Amino acid sequence: MKRTPSYYLQLGFTLLICAFMLVPVLMSVTAGVTENYFKGISSGLTLRWVQEVLSIYSDTLWLTLKLALATLAVNLLVGVPAAYVLARSKSRWARLFEEILVLPVAIPGLAIALALIIAYGGVQDLRTSWLFILIGHVIYTLPFMVRAVVAVLHSIDFRQLEEGASSLGAGFLRRFFDVIVPNCRGGIVSGALMTLTLSVGEFNLTWMLHTPLTKTLPVGLADAYASMRLEISSAYTLIFLVMLLPLLLATQWNGHRRKAQARPAVQTPAPVAKGVTS
Amino acid sequence: MKLDQQGVSIRLENCSKTFADGNRALQPLDLEIRAGETLVLLGPSGCGKTTTLRMIAGLEFPDAGGRILFGDEDVTRLPIEKRQVGMVFQSYALFPNMSVAQNVAYGLKVQKCAKAEIRQRVDEMLQMMELSHLAERKIDQLSGGQRQRVALARAIITNPRVLLLDEPLTALDAILRDRLRADIDRLLRSLGITAIYVTHDQEEAMALGDRIVVMDHGRVAQIGTPKQIYFQPQSDFVADFIGQINAFEGEVRNQWMTLPGGRLHCPHLADGEARVYCRPEDIELVDMDSVDAHLQGVVEQTQFVGDRNRLWLAGIMPRQVLVESSGRVEFAPGQRVGIRVRSEKMIALEPREPIRSESVREVSPC
Structure with missing residues (x-):
């Protein structure tokens, strides 16, 4: 294929855009491992700032992880059964409720946090506990879990699968764990990854709900930018990226895997049409 | 096992x-x-x-x-x-x-x-x-x-x-x-x-x-x-739903039912309005000049399905009558044929409801 001038023009433009988006990230990352950012890389590379962050802010890292895992646990325990009930119900109210579930995504996190503080802020033990942030994170992320699972349930004939299992003698719990959950695995995994990603990176809600003793990573990061030297907050960003990247990669991988799985299913009618049996 | x-x-x-x-x-x-x-x-x-x-x-x-x-x-x-x-x-x-x-x-x-x-x-x-x-x-x-x-x-x-x-x-x-x-x-x-x-x-x-x-x-x-x-x-x-069937409907007098295409011998029926059914394979095709050709119609459409011919006859009833014959005999559209229905092969039912219009479609090929 002969490359025309317009090809090079487009390539150049694309590279320019990429650079525009990537350069700040790269600069931030290098800033985090540079001895003195204002002197530049010539001042030498170091992990000193990273270590410093780990010593000052390690509690925010642990709290962030704890919150993400706790949010995930709640979402799995509540979200998967809720999705099942919603998908099973044929009533108009269930469809309406499915729509309402999106609202927390549309409402600014600040507003949710404000509502939570007005409603429960007076309960001192709750207000100062990390559980208060957990409530906010669950409200914010649960819809993603529910919708991911509902979407899968609507795409498989789960009622008939369940009838099949019950005709073989399986009671409700047996059917749920043997047939429903395994066949929703794709949706559950994508909902779980979404939950973790959102919870780890959540700032708006968390910033309103946190106390000096319950700071998460993004809140700490804002704090670091405001009060620490640039190298430290950059190193902090680096750690943040290291936590988020695997989650984002896993989300991508899960999406590809599900697409690949969906493909052979589409082709199945072909052998039927040829009448292949033995 | x-x-x-x-x-x-x-x-x-x-x-x-x-x-x-x-x-x-x-x-x-x-x-x-x-x-x-x-x-x-x-x-x-x-x-x-x-x-x-x-x-x-x-x-x-x-x-x-x-x-x-x-x-x-x-x-x-x-x-x-x-x-x-x-x-x-x-x-x-x-x-x-x-x-x-x-x-x-x-x-x-x-x-x-x-x-x-x-x-x-x-x-x-x-x-x-x-x-x-x-x-x-x-x-x-x-x-x-x-x-x-x-x-x-x-x-x-x-x-x-x-x-x-x-x-x-x-x-x-x-x-x-x-x-x-x-x-x-x-x-x-x-x-x-x-x-x-x-x-x-x-x-x-x-x-x-x-x-x-x-x-x-x-x-x-x-x-x-x-x-x-x-x-x-x-x-x-049931007669309509199972298999293919022809319905003959008309006034019976002295054991004969009068139809547009002739007469049908129904010794088992009393006088009055009646309806009888007959399966296509139970209708016999007879020569036009035979004494048994009480009913006469025109072949409107034929379909060769291997072991038999399926013929749609017009002129006997307002709706077509479906008849099956051996696949080796040739019939052409427009040809006049006589048919005979033996009374023991007829299915008689009291006319309770008008014949459903779907039954027309069951008998006709299109």
Whole structure:
């Protein structure tokens, strides 16, 4: 294929855009491992700032992880059964409720946090506990879990699968764990990854709900930018990226895997049409 | 392989079904299914056949006052998982998360059979159903016919008290359907299990059923052996629905019915308005100059289907009359022919309702 001038023009433009988006990230990352950012890389590379962050802010890292895992646990325990009930119900109210579930995504996190503080802020033990942030994170992320699972349930004939299992003698719990959950695995995994990603990176809600003793990573990061030297907050960003990247990669991988799985299913009618049996 | 447990007899007493939206799917129904017999529920969609099957399965429950008995046991309020039934669904409902062997083993696993016993019985079953080579396959790697056999294997391995089949062949193409129909027939005979088979395909019903229940609008139209249903339909609906049939309608006087195309000898009918039915294969074609050519018509359309010719005749009745003749005799459109209908081959019914317009379509090819 002969490359025309317009090809090079487009390539150049694309590279320019990429650079525009990537350069700040790269600069931030290098800033985090540079001895003195204002002197530049010539001042030498170091992990000193990273270590410093780990010593000052390690509690925010642990709290962030704890919150993400706790949010995930709640979402799995509540979200998967809720999705099942919603998908099973044929009533108009269930469809309406499915729509309402999106609202927390549309409402600014600040507003949710404000509502939570007005409603429960007076309960001192709750207000100062990390559980208060957990409530906010669950409200914010649960819809993603529910919708991911509902979407899968609507795409498989789960009622008939369940009838099949019950005709073989399986009671409700047996059917749920043997047939429903395994066949929703794709949706559950994508909902779980979404939950973790959102919870780890959540700032708006968390910033309103946190106390000096319950700071998460993004809140700490804002704090670091405001009060620490640039190298430290950059190193902090680096750690943040290291936590988020695997989650984002896993989300991508899960999406590809599900697409690949969906493909052979589409082709199945072909052998039927040829009448292949033995 | 005979099942350890022979099938039970099943009795439905006064079972009706009204759905939540107020729609009455089934009028009060009494039905007795003998132990070991294959009963086919046959009818157009919406006739209540699937609802009846689902009530026997325990997936639906009859309205108050209805009772369902398996042998002497009242199972009316038992959910499906407690009824020990085997069920084959129209879309098979195989578990995509399990292999073929795991699907077949599932019922035994739920019953908490010992691992060694499960393995042995699954192996036997897979061998019987010629599925051994597919044991480790996933469901989405199987063809339709293979899925069908897995669904059957899964349903019968638990020695169910009754085997319920909900249009199991509908999802398959015609050639495969014929073959699997023969397979299912053999299987049901060899198992000696009580089986209830739902279908809208009358050929399937005749081939498989010891008895057929023809249903229409939530009511039983007729119960009988395939031959009774075919040769002695008790209502216009059954006569119309099963196979192809011609209707002759007119005024009978002194044993002769007057029709646009001539006269029809009906010695068994009293004077007055009457209607008789006759199967296409029971109408004889006779020479125009024969004394038996009481009815005469014009060939309007012919269709050669190998073993026979199908002729659509005009001029005998307002609607075309379908006749079948040997495939070796030539007929051309426009040709005049005489026909004779022997009275012993006629099916007489009281004219209760006007002939449904659909029956016209059943007889005509287009």
